[in-house]
Each structure stands twice: as C-alpha cells, then as structure tokens.
Amino acid sequence: MIPAARISAAIEVLADIETRRRPASDALKDWGLSHRFAGSKDRAAIASLVYDALRRKASASWLMGETTPRATLLGTLRTLRGLDVNAIAALCSGDRFAPEPLTAAERERLEAASLDGAPAHVAGDFPDWVEPSLRRLLGDNVIPEMTAMASRAPLDIRVNTLKAEREEAHQALVHLDMIETPLSPLGLRVPPGPDGRGPAVQAEPEFVKGWVEIQDEGSQIAAMLSGVESHEQVVDLCAGGGGKTLALAALMGNGGQIYATDSDARRLAPIHDRLQRAGVRNVQVRTPRGRNDDPVDDLDGRMGCVLVDAPCTGSGTWRRNPDTKWRVRPNSLESRLKEQQIVLDRASRLVRPGGRIVYITCSLLPEENDDALAAFLERNPGFTVVPPGDVAARGPEGFAERVRLTERGVQMTPLKTGTDGFFVSVLKRG
Numbered sequence: 456m457i458p459a460a461r462i463s464a465a466i467e468v469l470a471d472i473e474t475r476r477r478p479a480s481d482a483l484k485d486w487g488l489s490h491r492f493a494g495s496k497d498r499a500a501i502a503s504l505v506y507d508a509l510r511r512k513a514s515a516s517w518l519m520g521e522t523t524p525r526a527t528l529l530g531t532l533r534t535l536r537g538l539d540v541n542a543i544a545a546l547c548s549g550d551r552f553a554p555e556p557l558t559a560a561e562r563e564r565l566e567a568a569s570l571d572g573a574p575a576h577v578a579g580d581f582p583d584w585v586e587p588s589l590r591r592l593l594g595d596n597v598i599p600e601m602t603a604m605a606s607r608a609p610l611d612i613r614v615n616t617l618k619a620e621r622e623e624a625h626q627a628l629v630h631l632d633m634i635e636t637p638l639s640p641l642g643l644r645v646p647p648g649p650d651g652r653g654p655a656v657q658a659e660p661e662f663v664k665g666w667v668e669i670q671d672e673g674s675q676i677a678a679m680l681s682g683v684e685s686h687e688q689v690v691d692l693c694a695g696g697g698g699k700t701l702a703l704a705a706l707m708g709n710g711g712q713i714y715a716t717d718s719d720a721r722r723l724a725p726i727h728d729r730l731q732r733a734g735v736r737n738v739q740v741r742t743p744r745g746r747n748d749d750p751v752d753d754l755d756g757r758m759g760c761v762l763v764d765a766p767c768t769g770s771g772t773w774r775r776n777p778d779t780k781w782r783v784r785p786n787s788l789e790s791r792l793k794e795q796q797i798v799l800d801r802a803s804r805l806v807r808p809g810g811r812i813v814y815i816t817c818s819l820l821p822e823e824n825d826d827a828l829a830a831f832l833e834r835n836p837g838f839t840v841v842p843p844g845d846v847a848a849r850g851p852e853g854f855a856e857r858v859r860l861t862e863r864g865v866q867m868t869p870l871k872t873g874t875d876g877f878f879v880s881v882l883k884r885g
C-alpha cells in the first residue's frame with residue numbers, strides 16, 4: 456500500500472471506532488480481515504496511525520476546528536508526527552486510494568497549528584470530567600504531565616534473572632537496538648521509532664526460552680517496591696496473566712512461596728505457560744472453581760505480603776491504550792472503586808501480624824489511590840501506611856528523587872519517571 460492509502464485506511468478505522476464505540480484492536484482486526492491484500496507492514500503502519508490519532512484526539516480536533524476522523528488524523532500528522540502542511544497535502548492528493556485534497560480551511564488550520572486558548576483537557580488530551588481529579592494530583596503541571604501521557608510509550612522488557620543477566624540478554628538481542636532502562640536494573644528498552652512501531656519481541660528465541668518478559672519499567676519497579684524477600688509467604692491476589700507474579704518470583708530467586716490467584720479464572724489461565732517458560736518454581740496457582748469459591752481461604756492470617764494489583768481505570772496506561780481514555784466513564788470509575796474496597800478487605804484477612812499489603816494501581820486518579828486507601832484504613836484501624844518516602848527508597852537508584860510522593864503512596868508518571876503511571880502504597884498490619 457502507498458503511504459496515502461494507509462492514511463485513508465486509518466481514517467476509515469477511526470470512523471469505525473467512533474461510530475460503534477469499540478476497542479481500537481477490534482476495529483483494526485476487522486479492517487485487516489476485510490482487506491486481506493494488506494500486508495503485515497501495512498497493518499502495523501495503519502495501527503500506529505490510529506493509535507497516534509487516539510492519543511492526540513482532542514488537541515488534533517481542536518487544531519482543525521472539527522471532530523471528524525479525517526480532521527483528527529490530519530491534526531495528528533501535524534502535531535505528533537511533525538509533518539508540515541506541504542507533506543500532508545502531498546499525501547492527500549485525491550488520487551485513487553488517497554484522501555481527498557486539503558480544503559483551503561484545512562490548509563490554514565494546519566499552517567497555524569495553534570492550540571491557543573485550548574482548555575487544559577484539550578491541550579493535555581484527556582476527558583474533561585477527570586480534570587478535577589488530575590488537578591488534585593498534578594496541580595498546575597496537568598498539561599505537561601498529560602501531554603507526556605499522550606505521547607508514545609517505549610517497548611520495555613524485563614530480564615528474567617532466574618534465567619539470564621541483563622548484559623547477557625542485551626547481547627543476545629543486540630539486533631533490536633535496545634538500551635538499558637534508566638531506572639530499573641532489570642530492564643531493556645526499545646524507544647518508540649519514528650512511525651511508532653516496535654519489534655516483535657515474542658518471536659525472539661530469548662523470549663521463547665523465558666529470558667525476557669514484556670513489562671513496563673514502572674511495573675518492574677512496582678514489584679521491587681513490594682520489598683519481597685526470598686523466604687516470604689506471599690499472595691498475589693489479583694494475579695491476572697501473571698505479569699507481577701513473574702517479577703516477584705524472580706526477585707525472590709525462586710525461594711519462599713507465592714500463591715497466585717484472581718477472581719477471574721480466564722484471566723489467570725495464561726499464567727501456567729508463562730511460569731513454565733520463565734523457570735519459576737515458587738508459585739502455586741490457585742484457580743477459583745465457581746463464583747463463590749475462595750481458593751486462598753486456608754491462608755488467612757498467615758501471609759507476610761499480600762500484593763493487590765487492583766482493578767482500576769488504567770488511566771496510567773493511556774500512552775499504550777489511548778482508546779480506553781475516551782471510553783472511561785464516571786460509572787466505570789465507580790465500579791472500580793467498589794472492586795478496590797472488596798479486594799483490599801479480602802487482602803486484609805490474609806495478612807499476618809507484622810505483615811503488609813502492597814496496593815498497586817496503574818492510575819493517576821486520587822479516588823483510586825489515596826482516597827481508596829483512606830476508606831480502607833478507616834474500616835481497618837489495625838493497618839498503618841508505611842511513609843511513602845520509605846517505600847520510594849526501596850526503588851532503584853535515582854527513583855526516589857524523581858517519583859512524586861502523595862499522602863499515602865508513590866505515584867509514577869511518564870513525565871516524572873518515564874514510566875507508565877503506577878501508584879504503589881504499602882500498608883502494614885500492626
């Protein structure tokens with residue numbers, strides 16, 4: 456496909472996402488199925504255009520003075536992709552497969568490329584209703600912080616120290632042009648390329664052998680902040696596909712015992728293969744059998760550490776999942792808040808005296824972080840917050856100086872720590 460045809464295709468996919476309010480990945484998959492002539496490079500390039508347009512949807516539409524998929528895409532070519540008006544005009548030739556030529560008004564808008572007078576939620580590309588929450592956390596930095604969240608994320612991997620050292624993995628993957636992650640001592644990174652596409656790490660023999668896992672640097676650090684030690688008894692209560700479980704197992708050097716569970720058996724299912732590939736031997740997977748089963752009820756009062764990687768809005772991952780930021784609604788936040796209280800209360804019963812809950816979200820919204828913990832602490836006076844500065848000090852070198860401390864936890868952000876927006880708090884049982 457010629458580049459102009461990819462632009463037309465991206466506009467078509469954006470229209471589908473908009474009209475049917477569906478996830479970007481579903482719309483892209485359908486487009487691929489109905490355009491089988493498109494090769495894998497074409498599909499990847501179209502996906503990258505679509506995700507970029509979703510990252511900058513509000514500001515690109517403002518710049519163009521319209522909210523159509525075409526306007527959003529053209530505006531994004533100017534802002535995030537840095538194309539000048541002539542380069543965009545050359546793509547919009549009106550030839551077969553190419554978008555219609557630019558109108559005089561579009562040309563003018565693209566030339567001015569002005570966001571003057573744009574409100575914060577437009578300049579920072581986020582839904583207007585979350586602005587008060589974001590301002591509570593970010594204050595006057597809301598625009599630069601959220602612009603960083605509306606940029607592309609790098610592809611990060613964690614080297615699995617049960618199988619390889621970082622240097623060794625780096626050498627083996629030298630053809631991917633990776634760099635060491637600035638903070639995590641276990642991470643390697645492929646910075647985002649000019650067209651936003653990353654390498655297919657899963658196809659590498661080192662991935663198949665379990666030397667590396669795909670995991671954002673912030674998620675690697677969140678696991679480190681748990682302070683797990685190799686003799687400990689740990690429950691990973693919201694283990695899902697096992698991203699954090701695998702990181703904890705490696706930090707514990709296959710020692711101690713981790714019980715991994717999740718209320719959703721389907722989400723938990725991939726963990727078995729991943730544990731095997733990673734050479735993990737200290738994890739017992741406890742799968743719930745039916746809705747009312749509690750597969751860890753025999754562990755109550757016995758755990759040194761209970762990890763709660765809580766269900767949340769995912770507002771800290773909007774760089775990677777930009778379509779979700781436009782789908783999140785106040786009622787979905789309300790549902791997540793209820794789930795967070797349920798899971799925290801369940802965690803509290805598993806902790807032994809002197810043990811701790813490690814509460815993690817990938818969200819910037821204080822409702823899901825400090826406020827959720829305040830509500831929990833009121834119901835559970837036997838727990839106290841470990842001072843966030845002490846939690847940050849458990850992180851890698853340079854982390855404590857960069858991370859934002861809140862009343863009850865540490866908050867990573869793309870701007871401050873160069874990671875996804877993870878929040879971590881540690882609650883100790885007296």
Ligand SMILES: C[S@@+](CC[C@H](N)C(=O)[O-])C[C@H]1O[C@@H](n2cnc3c(N)ncnc32)[C@H](O)[C@@H]1O
Nearest residue numbers: 693694695697698699717718719722764765766
């Ligand atoms: C953020 S995801 C976990 C991601 C996972 N830890 C990882 O690192 O890949 C949150 C998980 O919490 C689970 N969950 C929600 N409510 C729960 C509950 N009451 N008890 C246990 N798990 C729950 C969801 O099914 C979901 O898999």
